Amino acid sequence: MKEIALKKQGDLEEIFAHAHIEIDMKTAREKIVAMIESRNVEPSEMLADMDAQIAKAKEEALSRKDILDKVDNWMSACEEESWLEDYNRDMSLMSSGDGG
Numbered sequence: 001m002k003e004i005a006l007k008k009q010g011d012l013e014e015i016f017a018h019a020h021i022e023i024d025m026k027t028a029r030e031k032i033v034a035m036i037e038s039r040n041v042e043p044s045e046m047l048a049d050m051d052a053q054i055a056k057a058k059e060e061a062l063s064r065k066d067i068l069d070k071v072d073n074w075m076s077a078c079e080e081e082s083w084l085e086d087y088n089r090d091m092s093l094m095s096s097g098d099g100g
Helices: 002-018 025-038 043-099
Strands: none
Touching: 002 025, 002 043, 025 043
């Protein structure tokens, strides 16, 4: 049971990481282990709750996808702009060196 729950928690953490959603992974894992060891939770209910959390996380990740894509495109454009500035500066230095 513990292995299955921790696997599902790992899946949840991966979804959150890709969506840039920060969670306290250590605390979440500790709570899962504590709940399992206390035997105060029905395993099927716990797994169903974790499946619901995963579904909600996927939904949240999907809602952020458009924004994350725009940020990624913006960062790529910034990198390209920086490269072009460096290239133009290097070309200017080489041009001024040839004429001098």
